[in-house]
Amino acid sequence: MSNTEIEARLIALETEVAQLKAKQQPSTETPWWEEILGSFANDPAYDEAMQLGRQYRESLRPQA
Numbered sequence: 001m002s003n004t005e006i007e008a009r010l011i012a013l014e015t016e017v018a019q020l021k022a023k024q025q026p027s028t029e030t031p032w033w034e035e036i037l038g039s040f041a042n043d044p045a046y047d048e049a050m051q052l053g054r055q056y057r058e059s060l061r062p063q064a
Contacts, residue, residue, distance in 0.1 A: 040046035
């Protein structure tokens with residue numbers, strides 16, 4: 001490869017990386033956790049999952 005070809009590829013890569021970085025900039029408007037806050041409200045499957053997780057963690061505790 002010639003230096004000209006390498007330079008052209010490098011410019012193309014730098015441009016693409018800049019575009020990818022621009023896409024990944026976090027939104028400063030609303031934090032992600034506020035966007036999903038309450039999405040499981042009044043969901044019996046979520047309540048059951050929390051109960052099962054609690055039971056599992058309690059089963060790992062040493063018995064008196």
